[in-house]
Amino acid sequence: MNSAKISSVSYYLPERILSNSDIAELFPEWSVEKISAKTGISTRHIAATDEFASDMAVNAAKKLFHENKIDPNDIEYIILSTQTPDYYLPSTACIIQDKLGVPTSSGATDITLGCSGYVYALGLAKGLVESGQVSNVLVLTSDTYSKFINEADKSVRTIFGDAATATLVELDAAGESISGITYGTDGSGAKSLIVPNGGLRKGTAISPRSEPMLRELNSNGYDLYMDGPDIFNFTIKVVPEALGKILTKADVRKDEIDLFVFHQANAFMLDHLRKKLEIEDEKFIVSMSDIGNTVSSTIPIALSKLVEEDKLKPGMTVLLLGFGVGLSWGGMVVKWR
The missing domain is CATH 3.40.47.10 (Thiolase/Chalcone synthase)
Known part of the structure; x- marks a missing residue:
């Protein structure tokens, strides 16, 4: 029986950093220590004004390819988990397929999930591989919640950061691993x-x-x-x-x-x-x-x-x-x- 495994994982973080000191300057009633104590967070990365979900996901995927010597031509399916797509339509995964140079014979789809999205995407990837539809799936996550956040709302500004990840799921000859x-x-x-x-x-x-x-x-x-x-x-x-x-x-x-x-x-x-x-x-x-x-x-x-x-x-x-x-x-x- 075909089995799926996680072969490799990489991530990308935007360059801009929002520190607790930055937030405390905007909201003097919340000290650096208070923010750290309430959230366990000291810094978070924020996407640039002209940086969106597809850009970050592409960077994460390229890093995965480079670190693990993966040829984009070998990718057979892309699943992107995001709640901050570039557009209402087309699917951001389709844009990513083109940017990465993944073959047009590959599948590509978005799933609109947040905190549970990675698990859902892995579950779908496992199904695609184990049913024999494809031999591998590039699972991507990418969210730019900072673009949704009202700058005057410290309750969420202290918590969320932007990031993207890339995971390769493929056939596993050693038996079930998911x-x-x-x-x-x-x-x-x-x-x-x-x-x-x-x-x-x-x-x-x-x-x-x-x-x-x-x-x-x-x-x-x-x-x-x-x-x-x-x-x-x-x-x-x-x-x-x-x-x-x-x-x-x-x-x-x-x-x-x-x-x-x-x-x-x-x-x-x-x-x-x-x-x-x-x-x-x-x-x-x-x-x-x-x-x-x-x-x-x-x-x-x-x-x-x-x-x-x-x-x-x-x-x-x-x-x-x-x-x-x-x-x-x-x-x-x-x-x-």
Whole structure:
């Protein structure tokens, strides 16, 4: 039977850096120390004015190709997870196919998911490979949430950063290495994390509190809104349930997992989850202090950094779990090859 594996992961970060000192200058009531304590973040990377999702994804893919001697001509399918596409249409993945020089015989599609997007994209890639449709998939994540954020809204400006990642999923002769895939969706929580303006339908219709004037903001045309307490309560409820389902479906025990790589939402939430789930500190990855919450890119960046630091080695078992905007969640167990 055909099996799919993660062969390699790379990431790209924009050049501009927004530090806690920069934010504290704009909002004197929030000190550098307060921002760090509340979020666990010290700096975040911000896309340039003329830098968009396709640009960042292309940079991440080129880095992956260079580091792993991958020929773009060998890529058979592209999946891009983004909530900040270049255009309403065409698909940003199609633009990326052309920019990368990937053959026109390849498939290319976007999926519009955020914090759980990487897991969903991996699940789709696994299906494409194991069903024999293609022998490899280039999974990309790229989000520029900074373009949605109202500069006067410190509640989200302190959290989100921009980034892109590239992952190659291909056939694995050694046996199944991606298992226990679990998904979840609760669209009733769509109102809790939303860009109310700039789309075809006003978001204030389902999320009245996202109205910029009610938040004492002058609209920037997008005005990303997040109900922090709602997102926190959702996460604390669904993550333990999802973790149990993943372990059961993968037929592994919690103590057999070498590393737990969750969506890097913020340090406070991650610490609460770790304690609630009784996961050893050394197995629970927190990797966001210098990049912030990069939405769909948090998990693959964490994986890439673990490889760079020689903390993720072949044969190790890793549990991935993404959760957030949608509301949506998804997880899986990966045997690292």
